[in-house]
Amino acid sequence: MPLAFFLSFLRLLNICFNLTVSLFSREVFVLTKEKEEEKEKKSESKKSGPVIELRGVSKTYRMGGTQGVEVRALSGVDLSIRRGEFVAIMGPSGSGKSTLMNCVGALDLPTQGSILLDGEDIAKMSESDLATVRGEKIGFVFQNFNLIHSLTAYENAELPLLFQNIEEGERRKRLEKIFSRVGLTGRWDHRPMELSGGEQQRVAVVRALAVDPEVVLADEPTGNLDSKTGLEIMELLRELNEKEGKTVIIVTHDAGLVKHVRRVVRIKDGRIISQ
Numbered sequence: 293m294p295l296a297f298f299l300s301f302l303r304l305l306n307i308c309f310n311l312t313v314s315l316f317s318r319e320v321f322v323l324t325k326e327k328e329e330e331k332e333k334k335s336e337s338k339k340s341g342p343v344i345e346l347r348g349v350s351k352t353y354r355m356g357g358t359q360g361v362e363v364r365a366l367s368g369v370d371l372s373i374r375r376g377e378f379v380a381i382m383g384p385s386g387s388g389k390s391t392l393m394n395c396v397g398a399l400d401l402p403t404q405g406s407i408l409l410d411g412e413d414i415a416k417m418s419e420s421d422l423a424t425v426r427g428e429k430i431g432f433v434f435q436n437f438n439l440i441h442s443l444t445a446y447e448n449a450e451l452p453l454l455f456q457n458i459e460e461g462e463r464r465k466r467l468e469k470i471f472s473r474v475g476l477t478g479r480w481d482h483r484p485m486e487l488s489g490g491e492q493q494r495v496a497v498v499r500a501l502a503v504d505p506e507v508v509l510a511d512e513p514t515g516n517l518d519s520k521t522g523l524e525i526m527e528l529l530r531e532l533n534e535k536e537g538k539t540v541i542i543v544t545h546d547a548g549l550v551k552h553v554r555r556v557v558r559i560k561d562g563r564i565i566s567q
Contacts, residue, residue, distance in 0.1 A: 341411065343506060343539050344396055346371040349405035351391050351562075365391040366402070367562040373541065375506070378533040380550060381543045383559040390511070392559060393543040397432060397509045398425050410506070427455055431500030435512035437492045439484040445491075446471070446480040449498040456503060470498045474528060490521035497528060508532060510542045514549065526552045 351366040365388045373379055373396075383389040394400035395407055398414045406413045414425060426432075439448045446467060453463045471477050474494040484492050493513065500508055510529060514522030530552055532538045542549065550556055557567040 341374075342372040342408070343375040343410060344371075344373040344541075345408040346395070347406045347408070349395060349402045349407060351388075351395065351400070352403045365562055366395070369405070369559075369562075369564055371557065371564060371567065373539065375539055376533070376537050378530065378540045378552075378554045379542070379557060380553040380555070381541065381557045381559060382545065382547070382550070384545055387559045388562040389543050389545075389559050391562075393509065393511055393541075396541065397430050398422050427452060428503055429506045431503065431505035431508045433493070433496050433500050433508065433510040433513050435515040437484070437489075437496045437516075439492055439495060441484050444481050444483055445476065445487065445495045445498075448484070448495055449480075449502055452499060452502045466502060466504075467498065470501050474498055488521070489517050490524060493517060493521075493525050494528070497525070501532070505538075507539045507541065510540070512544055512546075513542055514544075514546065 346369050349366055349369040349371075350364065353363045353365060354360050355363055369392065371392075381389050381392060391400065395402055398407075398409070398417075401407075401415050406415050408414070409425060409429060414422060417425065439445075440451075443451075449467055449471070450463055453466065458466075467480075468477070471480050474497055476491060476494050476498070479487060479491060480495075484495070487495065493516075500510075508529065513525055513529065517525065526549060529540050529542065533540045542553065555567070558565050
């Protein structure tokens with residue numbers, strides 16, 4: 293009798309164990325599926341939602357130290373830029389457009405409000421995370437080119453890839469393609485002072501594209517160029533937008549550039565007045 297009871301107990305225990313395993317496996321399957329569905333939803337949301345969104349962004353600077361005068365560069369800015377847009381942020385000198393560009397590019401943080409890049413608030417990121425965002429998601433093109441004169445065009449363009457620890461063969465492959473794309477294959481061994489203004493700006497574009505960023509942010513990209521060369525740079529940015537799907541944002545005071553973009557955001561006295 294005790295043996296029969298013991299065997300029945302073992303069978304019951306085995307049944308309970310199998311049932312528990314089955315229920316646990318089902319629960320794991322359900323949780324895994326829910327996580328995958330949530331991940332897919334987030335991915336779809338990123339694709340369809342804004343790549344950059346500013347919510348109630350204000351930026352105040354204190355001039356002259358702690359006892360100095362406060363200057364409000366931005367005041368309650370709301371701005372949404374969708375993936376694949378070609379946008380110009382326009383305004384006169386002192387309108388706040390450069391501060392807006394710095395905030396959009398994670399070069400500066402707002403005093404108030406939030407800035408979302410792919411749904412993540414960069415205002416809450418650490419400096420290390422901000423550096424990663426700037427290095428991987430945003431390509432910068434500056435008015436003054438910001439090239440290092442002691443380096444060749446190739447070495448200047450290579451810098452972002454070195455910071456990302458990309459191996460040499462992959463660096464070469466990427467840069468050869470982009471230099472060819474902008475028509476500078478035979479000029480990459482020249483130093484900046486041996487290049488024209490238009491060629492230097494093209495090198496800056498190559499450097500911006502080297503990490504394959506989601507967003508290309510150009511600050512007065514034609515400001516130091518003659519009209520013909522400026523037109524060529526704008527055509528290059530337009531092609532990057534139309535053929536490669538890059539989100540391109542230019543910051544300018546030049547009304548002549550409006551015809552090249554799909555949307556114009558106007559700023560005055562630190563506020564968006566039309567978009």
